[in-house]
Amino acid sequence: MTDCELVRARESPRSQNEASQSQGVLNAIGQTAQQISRWGRTGQRTSHGRPREGNQTGGTMTTSAADVDMRESYSSHLERSVGADVMTDALPDIDLYDHDNPLCVTEYVNDIYQYWYKVEVRGFHPTSARERTRRDSMRARDRKTRGGIERLTFYVAHWRRFAQPDTQVSEQYMCIQTDINSKMRAILIDWLVEVHLKFKLMPETLFLTTNLIDRFLAQKAVTRRNLQLVGVTAMLVASKYEEIWAPEVRDFVYISDRAYTRQQILDMEKQMLNTLGFHLTVPTPYQFMNRYFKAAGGDRKFQLYASYAIECALPSYDMLKYSGSKLAAAGVYIAMRAFHTGSWNHVMEAHTRLSEADVYQCACDMAELMRRAPTASLTAVYKKYSGEKFMKIAAIPVPSDLRIS
Numbered sequence: 001m002t003d004c005e006l007v008r009a010r011e012s013p014r015s016q017n018e019a020s021q022s023q024g025v026l027n028a029i030g031q032t033a034q035q036i037s038r039w040g041r042t043g044q045r046t047s048h049g050r051p052r053e054g055n056q057t058g059g060t061m062t063t064s065a066a067d068v069d070m071r072e073s074y075s076s077h078l079e080r081s082v083g084a085d086v087m088t089d090a091l092p093d094i095d096l097y098d099h100d101n102p103l104c105v106t107e108y109v110n111d112i113y114q115y116w117y118k119v120e121v122r123g124f125h126p127t128s129a130r131e132r133t134r135r136d137s138m139r140a141r142d143r144k145t146r147g148g149i150e151r152l153t154f155y156v157a158h159w160r161r162f163a164q165p166d167t168q169v170s171e172q173y174m175c176i177q178t179d180i181n182s183k184m185r186a187i188l189i190d191w192l193v194e195v196h197l198k199f200k201l202m203p204e205t206l207f208l209t210t211n212l213i214d215r216f217l218a219q220k221a222v223t224r225r226n227l228q229l230v231g232v233t234a235m236l237v238a239s240k241y242e243e244i245w246a247p248e249v250r251d252f253v254y255i256s257d258r259a260y261t262r263q264q265i266l267d268m269e270k271q272m273l274n275t276l277g278f279h280l281t282v283p284t285p286y287q288f289m290n291r292y293f294k295a296a297g298g299d300r301k302f303q304l305y306a307s308y309a310i311e312c313a314l315p316s317y318d319m320l321k322y323s324g325s326k327l328a329a330a331g332v333y334i335a336m337r338a339f340h341t342g343s344w345n346h347v348m349e350a351h352t353r354l355s356e357a358d359v360y361q362c363a364c365d366m367a368e369l370m371r372r373a374p375t376a377s378l379t380a381v382y383k384k385y386s387g388e389k390f391m392k393i394a395a396i397p398v399p400s401d402l403r404i405s
Contacts, residue, residue, distance in 0.1 A: 091350055094294045113291060116283040117353060119167055120323055167211070167282040171320040173218035180217075180224050182317035188213070188231045189315040190378040195232075195255055197384055199247050201239060203307070207284035207324075208238040210314050216272050226268075229260050233268040241280050285310050288352075289328035295351040296332050296342055304393040305338060306331035308385040312369045315378055319369075322362045329354050330363040334370075337399040363402050370398045 098104035105112070174182050189210055196206045212234040216222075222230055232252040239246035249262050289310060293303050310331040313319040319327065329352045336342050344356040352359070373382040373394070385394040 091347060094347075094351070109291075113288075116287055117325065120283045120325060167215075167279075168323065169214045169218040169320060171318065173214070173320075174317065177217065177221055180222060180227050184224060184227055185213070185217070185317055186315040186378055188227055190380045191228075192231050192235060193311070193314070193380040193384060195235065197380075198255070199239075199251070201235075201247075202242050204284065204286045205235070205238045205242045206311070206314070207286040208242060208280070208282070209235045211282055211284055212237060212272065212276065212280075214320065215276055219275050220271075228256060229264060229268050230272070232256050232260070233265055233272055236265065237269060237272060237280070283324050285324040285328040285331070288325045289331060292328055292332045292348070292352060295347055296336065298332070298335060298339075298341065301391060301393065302335050302339055302341065304385070304390055305396060306335040308381070308390070308393050309334045309366050309370055311381045311385075312373055313366050314381070316369055319365065322365075325352065326354060326359065326362050327366070328352075329359045330366050333359045333363045334367055334399065334402065337402050338396060360402065367398050367402060 095104060095106040095109060099106050174180075174185070192209060193206065196209070209231075213231060216230060216234065232255070236247070236249065236252055249265055252265060253260065253262055289306060293306070296302070298306065310327055313322075313327055322330070329348075332348075333344060333356075336344070342348075344359070349355055373379065376382070382394050384390065386392055
């Protein structure tokens with residue numbers, strides 16, 4: 001073998017390896033080019049675009065292929081609930097004038113509300129796997145103690161964790177409290193409405209505060225002496241979550257007339273967050289009513305009246321039987337009837353997932369609370385919406401007949 005042939009033989013494996021790598025790069029570039037031509041590099045990314053493989057996540061707020069049925073669009077929901085004879089093209093785009101507003105995230109707003117509805121119904125959140133493990137342990141314990149008193153005690157200790165989604169509470173949760181009752185809860189929330197107004201906080205802070213109080217009381221027995229402490233701590237946590245400039249701990253010490261020290265509030269904050277598992281991203285009526293306002297096309301006065309109706313329900317323990325989305329829908333329903341604007345048509349049904357019959361009973365209960373508001377013992381909400389800032393909206397009569405023809 002000549003020297004030239006020996007050199008070529010030594011370089012041959014290297015050359016073959018480089019050729020193989022080059023061919024792999026070309027194949028990858030070709031696949032990428034095909035994908036770009038198919039999906040579009042600059043196209044809008046939505047959850048209804050490229051399908052996923054398996055449990056791949058990203059690009060939407062759902063988590064697995066099993067949840068695809070929960071991600072239907074509003075028009076798909078309309079077809080399913082109203083009937084195929086209704087043309088989906090008749091459903092107006094309520095985000096038409098907000099496509100250029102990045103704060104409205106119109107590309108993802110449908111996915112966001114699909115997520116809220118799913119969380120509200122299923123109580124889905126990242127710790128659900130841990131909750132399923134605890135539920136399995138509960139069932140195993142039940143098999144060992146079937147028919148005994150221990151089983152009943154075990155269920156009473158755990159019903160509040162599994163009977164309702166984690167974002168909501170049962171209207172029967174007060175039965176675990178031995179020193180407080182629903183009237184004390186109403187007094188607390190009525191006072192917090194005044195505190196919220198005095199601190200000039202955002203509306204979402206009030207709704208989140210109420211949610212945190214109920215979820216905490218559903219899991220921890222509290223003495224009446226510490227009930228106000230739970231309330232101010234819940235508003236402190238909600239303010240940190242929602243506000244840009246949140247009130248300081250010393251502000252809550254002052255507003256509670258120094259009934260609690262700074263350290264007591266901080267200790268309660270730790271206890272509350274640990275009890276709730278730091279789960280603060282929850283659907284409240286505020287999230288839904290903003291969407292429903294846009295669907296109904298209501299003006300400023302319309303929105304204030306609906307907000308007044310919804311806030312009248314906050315102190316009422318009996319209204320806990322209704323979900324946040326239904327409370328928001330009921331407030332819009334009452335405002336429609338009061339101002340004689342619009343009707344509960346297919347557009348409202350598509351955006352609320354509720355028919356007029358579904359909303360009617362909740363609206364009747366809410367309207368009754370509004371009628372009693374001027375003469376009730378707890379008048380914080382009524383006084384709030386009787387001021388100039390809120391256009392004296394509470395002075396508008398409550399409609400007597402809520403049925404919209």
